[in-house]
Structures are given as C-alpha cells and as structure tokens.
Amino acid sequence: MSSVSDLVGRCFRVSSDVLGLLIRTLRDDGYIAIGPRKVGESIQLEVLDSAEDLPRGWGDQQDAGTYRLVRRSDAAYFGFNLGADSWKKWLDPNRKLLWRAKREGESWEVEQAHTQVRRMAFIGVRACELAAIKIQLRVREVSRLQSNSTDTNSSALSAEVSVEAPEEPFLVGLNCSQAAATCFCASVHTGPAFASGCDLVLTEVLNDDDHYFLIQILTKRGARISSQFELQTSIADDLAHIDRQVAQVSDSQSRQLNISNPVDFFSRRLEHSHWDDVAARCLSCANCTLVCPTCFCSTVEDTSDVQNAVAERWSRWDSCFNLDFSFIHGGSLRSSTRSRYRQWLTHKLGTWHEQFGSSGCVGCGRCIAWCPVGIDLTAEVKYLSQATR
C-alpha cells in the first residue's frame, strides 16, 4: 500500500482474530479500548484488555421487561444485541465532581475539578448507538451555547467551566447481525445501516466453513490503525453481503414507531385518557431514563464534611421520573406519575425536535426491555393515536 490514506473509503476482509490486534493497536496508540464484556447476567460496556474479554458465543433474548443471556451454538464475537449500558456512561459519567472548596483560616479556597481527559476507543458501536452519541453531542453543544448567552458572570461556579470537552472517541462501528424483539431503529431511521460518523465499521461474517470480518475504513485515523492488519482485498459480493445483512435485520424488526408530525401529535394529546392508563402501570422508578442513551438530565448536589472544612459540588444523573427533578420554590411541579411519564414521552419524541432538531429516540429499545413492568413506548404511542376514550 503506497499510503495509509489510500485505505480510506475501502472495504477489506480480515480474519476473525483481528479483534485482538485491533484492541492491542488501539492500546499501543494510547487509547483505552472499551467494548462489550459479559459481567454477571448481562453484557456491559467495559474496558477491554484483549479479545478474550469479548462475550464470544453469547447471545440474548429480549422483550418488554425481560432480558436473558443465552449461549449460542456458534462462536460469534458479536452475536448479541444491546445491553442496559450505553456509551453515555463513558461520555457523560454518572457522577462528576464540579468543584471543591477548602477552608483556609477565615476564608475558602475554591478549586475547579479537573476531569482527566481520556482517549477512548469504543468497539462495537451499533448504528442506533452512533445516532445516540451524535444526539448527546448536539445536546451538549446547544446547552453550551445557551449557557454562554444567558450566563455571563456566574460561570465561575457553574458546571460548564470544569467539564472539559473530551477528544472525540475512536469509533469502531458494528453492523448488527440480528435484531432483538425490542429493536425498532429501522422505523426511526437511525439504523441498522451506518451512514457516516465511525472510523471503522466491522461486519461479522460467520457461516458453516468461514468466520471473518469485513472492515470498512472511513477515516484517516481509522486507516492508520487498520494499516497494522493483514488486509485482504474484498470481493464484489462482500459489499452486497453487508447490504443483505442490514436489510435482513431491518425486515426482522417487529416494533415500529412512526409519528408524522410529532410536536403537533403530542400537543394535541396532552389530556388524552391514555396517560392515566400508563400511570396505572408505571412505577416511576426511572429505569427507562437511566438506560436511555440520549437522556441527559443531571442534578447538582452540594456536600460539606464533618469538620466543615471541605465543601464539594457534584453533578449526577437525574431523571424526570424523580419527584425532586421538578422541585422549585414551593414544591414539585410534577407530583403525579401521569405528569412525569407524559413529560418524558412528549419531550423525548415531541418537543426534542424543537429543542435539538431531531427526535430524542434512536429506537434501541432499552426502555422497553429494562422497564421492570415492560411498558412499551411504541405501544403507548399507538394507544395515544387512537381517539380519547
């Protein structure tokens, strides 16, 4: 190969043990490699030391309110669907120290928290996940612009100052080889096909006599990493294979979410009787928002220690299903479960468009699988489409 950049835009075959080399190369390049790993009874996104850490041979069965890991009959590396974890736990960690103040005699010394900027490489990012990462970045950007325009003098103590923008993670995309019963990315147009946005995209090919990966190289840094692999020229049918696999995954999705004019749809249904029906089932436990890859709400907590010598301000994930989330002077705005579920759904699918220019839902189906009582937003939207009873 004459130059690394010649690789960009091309597709190659690589043997199935490329994953170990990929992890090693990324690590040698200073990245923390993060990807799927079997932890207890689910697959989580954790730090990978080698290809041995991948949940090879594991699959899962999912439906509303249920997730079970199952052994596959083959040795597929990526034969499973999404777990409860999303990449937001790495991009927007649950707890962040914003600042710390220490008592110095009669006064206080305030120090900003310095988040350690880590170079992260995400391995096995699905198309819906990439869409979610992009939405989170847009949310962060919109919030930053808003806080810059309104908040000029109090920034010294705001969260914004101490949150350093991380280097864009190195993204290794993965074409899904099957869909879970909870998946509906095809209907919300976030997958299963990749548009752009990853450095590399892998497709696992596993049949009776062959096990290999197709690797699509999309960026220069992707090419630099891939130049370490033994790249075999792909044949014409390889790209067609990717299209066939994507189409098959798309066709196998039974759940759908189609709302033609979402803002209008929900604004006309704020008093629909179905909200009471959902509220009768909803536990307001916040699981759906915690597993959602785009939910971004956080709260700020102030602490002081026993000696009254150190005070800290922490940011941590919050949820519109928590009572205190809507607490203002005088009480909580959304005390009923009905109002909380309505807030979540109308924002996620409706007013999100006005605020951030897209839907907040990427069709990953986590909120359906990880709701302890199996509330399914695609079904709830169908009921809301019907006339008020």
Added chain:
Amino acid sequence: MTRRRAQKKLAVWKFASCDGCQLSLLDCEDELLHLAGRIQFAHFMEASSALLRGPYDLSIVEGSITTPRDVERILEVRRRSKFLVTVGACATAGGIQALRNFADVKEFISIVYARPEYIETLTQSTGIANHVHVDYELRGCPVNKRQLLEVIVAFLVGRRPNIPAESVCVECKERRTTCIAVAQGVPCMGPVTQAGCGAICPAYGRGCYGCFGPKEKANVDALVADWRLNKSVSEDQARRLLHTFNAWAEPFRSAGCSPGVGPIRKDLCD
C-alpha cells in the same frame, strides 16, 4: 474575632427497636471524634452513662411506639427537643414488630408468655410521627450511616440534607448492577423502595426487600401485578415480600392486604 457559640446538644432515644440504628452512629468511627468536636453528645446511653439534662437541640429517635409507657415518654422527648429526627424503619413505620398490627396481639401474648397478665402492650406498633411532630425521617433497617452523618452535618450547618427520594433502581445503575428483575426474573422491591442503602442486595443477586420503605408515589399494585403475572410469585410469596420491616407503611400496607395478596386478617388491615 467571631464569638464561639456554645455547642449544640445531641440526644439519642430508644423505643421498641434492636439498637441497630443508633449503633450506626457509633459505627461512624473515623468521623465520630470530629463530630464530637462540633456537637455535644448530651444523652446517648449506648455511648456513655454520663447524661446531661435537656433541652436538646437535636434528638435522634430510634424504635416504634408499642406500650402505653412509650406514648408518655415520646411526648416528654418531644417537649425537651428542638429538632426531632426519627431513624430507621421502626421509628418511621412501626418496624418488623408492626406485623402484629395485622393480627390479634392478645393471641400472641397468650401463646408466648407464661404469665400474660404481666404484659402491658398496645395492639399496634406505630411510628413516632403517629404520636408527635417529627421534623425529619431517615429511612432504613438499619439506617445508612453516611445518611445519618449527612443529616447531622446538614443540621449543624443549617442546610437541607442530601437524602434523595428516588428509587433503589437509581442506585443500582450508579453502582452498575444489572437489573436482576429484568435479567434474572427476581421479584425485587427496588422500583417501589426509596434509595439510600446504596442498592446492596441486588448487587449480590438478591431482590430488594424494601427495608428503606416505600418511595414517593410507589406504585406497589403494578409491581405486584407483574410479579404475579410474569415472575411466578404466589399470593403467599407476594404477601411475605410486602410484610417485612415496613409492612405498616402505606402503600406497602394496603398492597399487602389487597385481593390476590391477602392479609393475615382482612379486618385488621385498616
């Protein structure tokens, strides 16, 4: 130079309880000396027999009200306390001993005691707030010592304590525990239970048993319906799950008495 104010006085009181909650205060080994530097332990029998007279700035009350003498004593404690905080499931909801509320206590006495006439007890075990005004309630069986410390420290500096009213699920996510209800089909009370324990039980594969009591707007009926329908939980198992340390706290109490779950005696559920 600012004038040094007199130290605030702390008192710890015990009613019907196992002492586990006040022991949590002694468990704060690393912080205890610092705390003693900022507040005077004026009445804390488990720590010292040197008892100072009231009034007390902060009273920590453990245990439930189960005897006529308790009723008198809690009134006296309230009179001598400026700020009263109850700690634990007993003091907030009557505790495990409130299981008697669902049955006939006279029958228990006749079975358990050789001389029943010596026993003077109330028919119900109730929380402190049923008898006097309570300024703050801290949940748990036992309370979490960090939360206990947080309440005392917040009291000392005059701020609102950070005690979230959210579900245990939030803490499971924080400690990266995979939901055992969804991934293992375990009947878990986490979604209807208030956080604060740090989600210990699910981290060890055991369903939450609700020892921190119901979260706000706890939809227990919906959770029980799911247990019965999807998790092969029998009526008897559902009742047993609800009838533990916070059995008398609404809505655990009414769910534990509802059709399909069934009380020990229906007429005693109200």
